[in-house]
Amino acid sequence: MTGVCAGRSVIITGAGQGLGRAHAREFARQGARLVLNDTGAAVRALADEINADGGEAVASVGDVATWDYAETLVNLAVDTYGTLDTLVNNAGINRDRMLVTMTEREWDDVLRVDLKGHFAPLRHAAAYWREKAKAGEPVAARVVNTSSGAGLLGSVGQGNYAAAKAGIAVLTQIAAVEMARYGIVVNAIAPSARTPMTEAVFAETMAKPEHGFDAMDPANVSPLVAWLGSTEAAGVTGRVFEIAGGEVSLADGWRHGVAASKNTRWEARELGPVIEDLLAKSEAPAPVYGA
Template sequence: MICAGRVVIVTGAGRGLGRAHALEFARQGAKVVVNDLGVGRDGGGPGDEGPAHEVVREIRALGGEAVADGHDVATGEGAAALVATATETFGGLDVLVNNAGFLRDRMLVNLGEDEWDAVVRVHLKGHFLPLKHAGAYWRARAKAGEPVDARIINTSSGAGLLGSVGQGNYSAAKAGIVGLTLVAAAELGRYGVSVNAIAPAARTRMTEEVFAETMAAPEPGAFDAMAPENVSPLVVWLGSSQSRDVTGRVFEVEGGKVCVMEGFRHGPAVDKGARWEPAELGPVVTGLLAKAQDPEPVYGA
């Protein structure tokens, strides 16, 4: 019960990872706002309130407290209303888990502008706007002299950290989420808010086709390394008071493995102390690359 009494928003919580997060938060004593539009895997369709309400029913069957929310988190009005749902229903907000997203995969030369815009909108803008409104809520509480012990957990991806062939739009959005996480951690820490990101690997609607092609189903009774429930314990811990000193970090989570990702760092350097001539830089760059670590391969390359 490490989140007993904490109020948590989980976006995209009707299925997959979001559903697993919402249920685990409830098991650990949190009051949960289950946000989901109920759209298709590609973000299409009219939307369906059913998945969010079903998760709420599951939480209540466990003896927990939850409310469904169907606002579009990629609009300012929807994100503000989502935060209001938490504060008006449960009297406050302690944790925001940004998880909503969908896929529209194409090779870059075939990727339509609308497919780029849609994926960047739901993933990157759909992280920024709830973060903005939750951050404003916590800033106001802190400035009023109230204690704030708040958490934001963003959802990036291995595709955002290393790239993924056929997912230029998704990879760019997920990389942007890492940058957003670092900035938010730096800006919101003064108000008692820590901000981290995860890069999960799990079997969901978005990945089931890939895993069906590359991985055999686990034997009955065996550990299912790709179950979304494997990711949720870290998310819940990051949402607890125990994680207050952890911020600005990205964790890769797969099965029973948790890895702290190490992103861009200053590597080997040469300083001439003056402007370079272009023709000089060939051997300089070759020397720097010889001293630097080789990049990890892009997924699918």
């Protein structure tokens, strides 16, 4: 067995289509043993395909934002392969609408599936790894979360989705710090690729080229995910990587900016010129997508 993930037990959520399906194929190519999750039957067919090609995969149909099911998914990996090494949180949905017309259901559904659907598997996987570490067993665990450019910069018409993806980015940073003591490395990606979710929104930019390199092929993203899920990523944690086609970059998040201070409380009437000066000394923020 060869590849950067040879022998590693890997859970991939949302593996039935799009990025998740591409990740499953790449992890199988890299020698991983897979537990593939999605809410539909397509994930069973994918597991069958991988097994027919000589890989190892089992399928599990369920909702990763359901607390008990997320624990069951982690247990399935441990029961099937004797351990869990890597968790790829990929499951997500979008319900795009301008904020002024967005419904409560559209907000709640996206936050539940995208954000809680990351936290629940992460929480149960981390508990498993913590117990191993406390027992003195070696742990080289990896978590790869899926944020988005919308979560890093915002996206008009996607307030619910962008809020969830921004939450995933900061959840990644916090988890990386809290879980480092247990041998757990946590990173995130913000991919740009053609998927069933993005095709409906960005049909023109996501179109397949007639010739040459297909920069929007979701398979372009998966090698980075496989590397982050391998033992080679031991020294990288708490980072968010943007990836589009053949370009990989580090996303640099919020930082403390230029400050103005005094030794007492500000008066409201004083703050106009102070804020004007701070804005003049600071870089303009990157524009929101669609602005």
